[in-house]
Amino acid sequence: MASSMLVPSVFCSPPSPGCIFRRRGGSPLVSFRFTSSGSERKKGFNRLALSVSAAAADSPPSTVLVTGAGGRTGEIVYKKLKERSGQFTARGLVRTPESKVKIGNADDVYVGDIRDIGSIIPAIQGIDALVILTSAVPKMKPGFDPSKGERPEFYFEESALPEQVDWIGQKNQIDAAKSAGVKQIVLVGSMGGTDLNNPLNNIGNGNILVWKRKAEQYLADSGIPYTIIRAGGLQDTAGGVRELLVGRDDELLKTQTRTIARSDVAEVCIQALLLEEAKYKALDLSSKPEGDGIPTTDFKDLFSKITARF
Ligand SMILES: NC(=O)c1ccc[n+]([C@@H]2O[C@H](COP(=O)([O-])OP(=O)(O)OC[C@H]3O[C@@H](n4cnc5c(N)ncnc54)[C@H](OP(=O)(O)O)[C@@H]3O)[C@@H](O)[C@H]2O)c1
Numbered sequence: 001m002a003s004s005m006l007v008p009s010v011f012c013s014p015p016s017p018g019c020i021f022r023r024r025g026g027s028p029l030v031s032f033r034f035t036s037s038g039s040e041r042k043k044g045f046n047r048l049a050l051s052v053s054a055a056a057a058d059s060p061p062s063t064v065l066v067t068g069a070g071g072r073t074g075e076i077v078y079k080k081l082k083e084r085s086g087q088f089t090a091r092g093l094v095r096t097p098e099s100k101v102k103i104g105n106a107d108d109v110y111v112g113d114i115r116d117i118g119s120i121i122p123a124i125q126g127i128d129a130l131v132i133l134t135s136a137v138p139k140m141k142p143g144f145d146p147s148k149g150e151r152p153e154f155y156f157e158e159s160a161l162p163e164q165v166d167w168i169g170q171k172n173q174i175d176a177a178k179s180a181g182v183k184q185i186v187l188v189g190s191m192g193g194t195d196l197n198n199p200l201n202n203i204g205n206g207n208i209l210v211w212k213r214k215a216e217q218y219l220a221d222s223g224i225p226y227t228i229i230r231a232g233g234l235q236d237t238a239g240g241v242r243e244l245l246v247g248r249d250d251e252l253l254k255t256q257t258r259t260i261a262r263s264d265v266a267e268v269c270i271q272a273l274l275l276e277e278a279k280y281k282a283l284d285l286s287s288k289p290e291g292d293g294i295p296t297t298d299f300k301d302l303f304s305k306i307t308a309r310f
Contacts, residue, residue: 064273065091065123067114067173068133070099073188073234076266077131078103084270093123114169115159117176124176129184131269132173135212136165138204155204162208170215174222184279186227186272188265189216191258191284193230194250216282220310225279227272227303228310231265232258232286239263243293247284248308260287264296271299278303282310 064081068074069092081090092109094100100109110123114134124130138154146152156162170187177185192198193213201207216228232252239261245252252258264287272278278299283306296302 059087061085061087061089062128062273063089063091063126064129064131065093065110065127066131066133067093067120067123068135069109070094070096070103071133071135072236073262073265074131074133075103076239076263077133077269078109080266080270087274091123091127093120114172115164117172120173121176121180124173124180124182127177127180127182129186129273130173130177130182131273132170132185132187133269134165134169134173136160136162136206136208138206138208156206161204162206162211166208167211167214170212171218174215174219174224178222178224182224184225184227184273185219185222186229186269186278187216187219188269189213189228189230191230191232191250191253191286217310220282226281227278228282229265229268229272230282230284232260232284234262234265235259237261237263237290239267241290241295242287244268244296244302245286245288246302246306247286248282248306250284252284252286255286257288258286260285268299268302272303275300275303280309281306282308 066074066078066081069078074092078090078092081088090108092100092103092106093112093114094103094109095111095113097111100111103109110120112119112123114120136156137160138156141153141155144150144152174185189212190200190209192200193209193216196210198209201209216230219226219228240263242261242264244260244264245257265285268285281303283303
């Protein structure tokens, strides 16, 4: 990422820039297998056993669109979906043709701008679920010289302020998804939104957490099954090696465990698509340091710890 794109994070310390079975449409998918008990074997009988928790080879893959697929977390989600082609048919939405090339230039990547609802409708038509990973991105003002001990200053480009991207742009995605009958939305936001004075709101006078929160509320009120994931400070480190922590109301921000790998956030997005326990929930998400705790593998248990709807 170019230095002009660095995003400061209040979560970093110090602050720096920086089954195969699933339910579809509410109906459990089931498969049958034949087993035989000892006595039945003697009698030559097979017994039909109903299995409701294993794989559903006959389940059509769920078509999932990831927006912000050219972004750092969005690209990971898009690639994870493609790796699990038995479960998902992946689509990506990027803002520019350059981003499309960057993530492989596949036909399943659409180009559109979330501020213009008409431009994103083709990507949304026909999907089962939507993962929202778009965000306004502040840019660093030129002339910053770290050798002078200066603090960098940031700004948002005109018409790419958080109000336009994180509020209008996310609202457009939710409205388009609702019109298209999308069955589920996973939205990645940020911890810190309970505090108007959170320093992230001062960046470029953008009030970014305020606008993100407004979009989250709009989603929770939409009637579409949703999961809102409010991540801690994002890190470009390996996923699957840390114990994940969930919380609510920014409680995790008061602890020393307030960061998380982008790859772990991406995996939680995927698991939210698969598990009923994630639906109609909003959760803060961070992780313990690597080597401290047991890496999370039971996502059902993770989502079950949360009861908050917003
Ligand atoms: N950075 C942190 O420490 C932190 C902490 C907590 C939560 N979060 C949140 O976590 C999420 C993922 O963060 P990230 O750093 O992985 O994301 P990112 O790399 O900043 O990606 C954001 C994506 O949004 C796209 N986008 C922006 N405006 C758009 C528009 N008008 N139309 C279509 N796409 C547009 C960007 O495309 P272009 O590149 O083409 O503009 C970019 O690909 C964000 O919501 C972020 O706010 C971040």
